[in-house]
Amino acid sequence: MQKQLTKIQQEILEFLVESKSKGIMPTLAEIANQFGYKNRSTVQQHLQAIEKKGYIKRNSKLSRGIELLLEDKFFIPQPILGEVAAGNPLTIYPDAIDTVELPTIAHMPRDSFLLRVKGDSLKDAYIFTGDIVITNPNIEVENGKIVVAILDDAAVVKRFYKKSDSIELHSENPEYEPIIIKKSYENFKLVGTVVGVYRTMNKKVG
Amino acid sequence: MQKQLTKIQQEILEFLVESKSKGIMPTLAEIANQFGYKNRSTVQQHLQAIEKKGYIKRNSKLSRGIELLLEDKFFIPQPILGEVAAGNPLTIYPDAIDTVELPTIAHMPRDSFLLRVKGDSLKDAYIFTGDIVITNPNIEVENGKIVVAILDDAAVVKRFYKKSDSIELHSENPEYEPIIIKKSYENFKLVGTVVGVYRTMNKKVG
DNA sequence: AATTATACCATACAAATGTATGGTATAATC
DNA sequence: GATTATACCATACATTTGTATGGTATAATT
Numbered sequence: 001m002q003k004q005l006t007k008i009q010q011e012i013l014e015f016l017v018e019s020k021s022k023g024i025m026p027t028l029a030e031i032a033n034q035f036g037y038k039n040r041s042t043v044q045q046h047l048q049a050i051e052k053k054g055y056i057k058r059n060s061k062l063s064r065g066i067e068l069l070l071e072d073k074f075f076i077p078q079p080i081l082g083e084v085a086a087g088n089p090l091t092i093y094p095d096a097i098d099t100v101e102l103p104t105i106a107h108m109p110r111d112s113f114l115l116r117v118k119g120d121s122l123k124d125a126y127i128f129t130g131d132i133v134i135t136n137p138n139i140e141v142e143n144g145k146i147v148v149a150i151l152d153d154a155a156v157v158k159r160f161y162k163k164s165d166s167i168e169l170h171s172e173n174p175e176y177e178p179i180i181i182k183k184s185y186e187n188f189k190l191v192g193t194v195v196g197v198y199r200t201m202n203k204k205v206g
Numbered sequence: 207m208q209k210q211l212t213k214i215q216q217e218i219l220e221f222l223v224e225s226k227s228k229g230i231m232p233t234l235a236e237i238a239n240q241f242g243y244k245n246r247s248t249v250q251q252h253l254q255a256i257e258k259k260g261y262i263k264r265n266s267k268l269s270r271g272i273e274l275l276l277e278d279k280f281f282i283p284q285p286i287l288g289e290v291a292a293g294n295p296l297t298i299y300p301d302a303i304d305t306v307e308l309p310t311i312a313h314m315p316r317d318s319f320l321l322r323v324k325g326d327s328l329k330d331a332y333i334f335t336g337d338i339v340i341t342n343p344n345i346e347v348e349n350g351k352i353v354v355a356i357l358d359d360a361a362v363v364k365r366f367y368k369k370s371d372s373i374e375l376h377s378e379n380p381e382y383e384p385i386i387i388k389k390s391y392e393n394f395k396l397v398g399t400v401v402g403v404y405r406t407m408n409k410k411v412g
Numbered sequence: 413a414a415t416t417a418t419a420c421c422a423t424a425c426a427a428a429t430g431t432a433t434g435g436t437a438t439a440a441t442c
Numbered sequence: 443g444a445t446t447a448t449a450c451c452a453t454a455c456a457t458t459t460g461t462a463t464g465g466t467a468t469a470a471t472t
Contacts, residue, residue: 006418024270025230027459042420044461049418063269063428063459064230196404212448233429248450250431255448269429269458 009050011035012043016056016066025064133157135192148191151179157194215256217241218249222262222272231270321354323363333403339363343398354397357385363400 005013015034019026028040028047037043047066050056059065135148147160149169158169158179167188169179181188211219221240225232234246234253243249253272256262265271323337333339333352341354353366355375364375364385373394375385387394 008419020229023226023273027269028461029459037420039421039423040460041422041462045419058460061427061460063233065460067229214449234431235429243450245451245453246430247432247452251449264430267430267457271430 005050005053005055008035009046009053012046013050013055016068020068025066027064132197133194134196135194141190141193146194148194150189150191151181151187160190211256211259211261214241215252215259218252219256219261222274226274231272233270321361321363333363338404339400340402340404341398341400347396347399352400354400356395356397357387358393361397366396 012031012035015031016025026034028043031043031047032038032040035043047056047058051058055069057067057069059067133146133148141147141160143161145160146157147169148157149160150156151169156169156179158171161168161170165183167181167183169181171178218237218241221237222231232240234249237249237253238244238246241249253262253264257264261275263273263275265273321339321341323333323339324335339352339354347353347366349367351366352363353375354361354363355366356362357375362375362385364377367374367376371389373387373389375387377384
């Protein structure tokens with residue numbers, strides 16, 4: 001069991017976790033700057049205290065060498081941009097509707113975003129309500145891949161098939177009919193390709 | 207479209223991706239050391255070339271300040287240590303049996319490892335054959351969590367319940383009976399807690 | 413009353429770090 | 443034949459970085 005951190009130590013640790021989620025650990029100077037300290041020694045001493053209590057490990061003389069221990073106990077909120085329907089289309093929201101607490105284990109590349117799935121039309125592709133799909137708008141959409149698309153101002157996640165004069169969005173669940181979009185139809189936009197599915201085990205599922 | 211990298215540039219870029227997956231970008235000196243260069247300027251010039259071709263961004267004067275662009279095109283092979291049965295116990299392998307290409311989006315904490323699931327006893331917890339479970343041995347096992355355990359030299363992934371004089375491993379699939387282990391039984395060992403599930407979308411599933 | 417933990421500051425220093433400049437050599441391209 | 447890209451080297455330098463030491467002040471604990 002870890003010892004209790006003081007409020008300031010907790011704030012510094014949170015800053016470390018947040019930094020790590022952005023991909024780069026801060027230097028002492030950057031931490032000092034963040035908290036308005038005029039001196040790196042102040043930070044140094046806080047870090048020593050945090051290390052002594054077992055939350056981090058400082059790698060001697062290595063720049064940006066702070067390691068987070070107990071990584072999976074640190075959670076950072078990530079915005080969820082909307083809910084995406086695996087069954088019938090759902091409305092997509094302009095701003096983040098919710099946040100999901102991803103462990104620092106799940107790094108977000110800058111150009112990807114998260115969507116939470118609602119509905120069960122992709123259940124035969126093993127994607128379920130509550131799953132977070134990692135969506136990348138910069139990956140070329142290919143036949144047979146699972147994509148996120150906006151159709152009439154609603155978002156869907158479906159398997160993509162390009163035909164000669166139309167685009168078909170298939171569900172894997174036979175209860176749902178494929179959506180067929182004629183090429184002339186304008187209220188259709190591909191958002192991105194689903195590159196992965198991530199599910200945390202923090203909350204009991206099922 | 208990106209310009210073609212030379213072989214050396216490609217190797218350096220791969221080293222950067224690998225480093226990032228380990229959580230910390232290298233300094234010029236560390237790269238030089240890795241490739242046997244006697245001088246940081248050599249690295250500096252390679253990085254300039256890689257940046258010019260659009261693969262990375264160097265943040266001026268910032269230590270370890272290399273950013274990876276096109277992150278989702280970078281995949282790093284991670285060893286899968288074995289197969290884990292969600293149904294009946296499977297043999298566990300001493301060494302890596304395979305590798306999976308995880309995108310850099312899925313960060314591996316140093317102390318976690320990957321196991322590939324085989325079997326469908328956890329299908330009601332939405333874990334299926336082929337899924338990669340991220341397992342952390344340093345997280346306290348709690349009631350109701352999904353854990354990996356070794357039972358008679360076979361590995362299983364099940365939901366964990368501690369009773370007064372026994373441990374029960376439950377499947378979510380009613381077709382499988384719970385495994386009940388008496389406290390006196392010795393050929394049982396908890397391996398770790400499943401902290402996440404990752405599934406790539408590269409191969410067609412279903 | 414004495415001790416300890418916390419929360420800052422200033423000053424100092426060796427090593428690490430990114431950067432710059434100039435040089436050599438080879439292969440490919442124009 | 444001239445130019446350009448590639449692939450190294452050496453030397454140099456201003457900053458950055460982690461670390462060390464010593465100091466002040468407050469609150470909590472013994």
